[in-house]
Amino acid sequence: MTRLELTWPNKDRFLLVPKDDDGKPVWVDRDHPAAAEVRVSDFTASIGEVNAADPYADNLLFTGDSLDVLRILTTVPEYARRYKGKVKLVYIDPPFNTGQAFEHYDDWLEHATWLSFMDERLRMIRDLLAPDGSLWVHLDDAEHHHMRVLLDDRFGRASFVDTVVWQKADSPRNSARWFSNDQDYISVYAKDPARWMPNRLSRTEQANSIYTNPDSDPRGPWLAGDPYANKPYSKGLYEFTGPTGRVFAPPPGKFWRVAEERLRELDDDGRIWWGPSGDARPSIKRYLSEVSDLVPRTLWLSADVGSNRTSNLEVKRLFPGETAFSTPKPERLLERIIHIGSNPGDIVLDCFGGSGTTAAVAQKMGRRWITAEVLPETVEKFTRRRLELVVKGEDSGGITGSVGWEGGVGFRMVDVGPSMYVDTPFGVLLSDEATNGTFAKAVAGQLGYDFQPDAKPLCGVQGRMRLAVLDGTVGEEEVRAVVSALGEGERVEIVGRSVLDGAAATLTQLAKGSKITKAPRDLLTAARRIRRHADREANE
C-alpha cells in the first residue's frame, strides 16, 4: 500500500558534500564506499577536570561535521558503547536555510539538498537517543514545515509531542515587507512517547500571584474554582443552601462538579467560598500549597526565556569588543529545554554547536554534554573559549547567577580527521592522502606498470596500456571518466575494489582491448601470470 510520504530529488542517494567548491551538492549512491565512511577522530586537548581513565566519557567538543561526528558516536565501538541508545536529550539548531550568508556561516542549500542533509543526520540521532529520550529541533518558517513531515517519517507520527513557539523578537521590525516575524519553532519528538517523562516547570511568582487569601484561610492563598461542570453527572443535579439561606442550583445545561455530600464536607472544612458577604455562588477553593509544578505550555515568551536580543548580548558580554557570533540562542531558552527533557547526570547532545550555548547551559545544570561544530574558526573564536570560561567560573552571564554556577568540571576537544575520499571531475575517488599513493603504487608495481603519480585518474603506463586504480567501486560512470582521460589508441586496465554490473561491458564498448581487474581478488592471479611471463622471458 502506498502511504503519504515526503519525497524529493535524490532522496534515495547519499549527500556526500552539501556544497562543493562550485557551490553544488555532491551525491553518491548509497552503496558507494564514501557513503559509509567513518572518519578517524583524535583527542587534541583537555580543559579543566577530565577523566584520565576514560576520555570517551568526558564532556566532548568535536570540531567536525555533524554527519561525521554522529557516525563516529554510533559506529566506533568506544563511543557507541557509551552513547548509542543513551542520549537523553538532543537539541539541534541547524542552519535554518534562510538564504542568508551569516558572518560565521552560510545558511543556504537548495531545499531538497537541505532535506537530505538533515535526513541523514536524523537517522543517526534516533539511534543515539535513549528509549526515554527526546529530540528538539529548532527552526523557523523556511524549513519547519518540511522538517515536521520528515520527522514524522523518521520517528513516526506518534512520537510527535508538540511544537514550542518561541518569541524570538521582543520588538517589531518596521522595515519588514509584509509581517515582522516574531517566532521560531521547536519541534519536540519523544523516541518513545510512552516512556518519556518530561519534568514540569517550577511555579513562577507570576503564576502564584493569582492565588489570594481574602478570608485569611490558615491553609494559605487559594484560587476560586468553578463549582459547575458541563459533563452530565448522575449526582450533579441538586439544590444547595448557602450560609445566608440562599438556595443554589446549576444553571441549565450544567451540573454540580461534586456530589451533594462531598460539597457539604468541603463546606464544613472551610473549603467553600461564598463571596465576601456570604451569599454569592459557592466556589471550590484550590490551594496554592496543593497544586503541583506547572505543565509546560507551548508559547514561550521572550520575557520568560529571552529573545535574540538577549542572546546577542550574552555573547557580546562574553567576548567584549569582538565581532559577535551571528545566531546564538539565549541561555534561559536552553535552560528550560534542558530542564524539561533531562535530569542531572544525563547526556545532552547538540551537533550544531555554534557558540556553544547548549553545552554551556548543560554544564551549568550538571548534565554531561557532547557538542560539535563544523567550522574550526567558530570553535576557536567562540565555542571553546566560552566553555573554558564556564569551566573556570569566569562566565558570569546567562543562567550562572540563577543556578549558582561557580565553575568546575571540564571537557575534551576532539578533532575529526579528513575524508579518505575526494570529489574529482572523474567522480568521488579515494584521495592520495588516504592511500598516500601507496595503494596505486603497489598495484602498478604488482602488475608491471611504470608508476605515474601525476596523471590522475591514470597512474601507470606499459606500452600503449594505461593503468587506473580506483580504491572503491567501479561502475559505468567511473569507466567513462577513466576512458575520457585516455590518449589516441590507448587502452586501460582499471583496478577497483568492487565492480558493478555493466562496467566491463561499457569499458569494452568504449575502449576495445581494455579490462577491469578486481582488487585484491584478481591481483594475485594477475601478478602470478606476470611473474610467470617474466620468468619465461628470462629463461629463453
Ligand SMILES: C[S@@+](CC[C@H](N)C(=O)[O-])C[C@H]1O[C@@H](n2cnc3c(N)ncnc32)[C@H](O)[C@@H]1O
Ligand atoms: C544556528 S547556529 C547554532 C547556534 C547555537 N545554537 C548557539 O546558541 O550558538 C548553526 C551552527 O551550525 C553550524 N553548522 C553548519 N553545518 C554544520 C554541520 N554540517 N555540522 C556541524 N555544524 C554545522 C554552523 O557553523 C553554525 O555555527
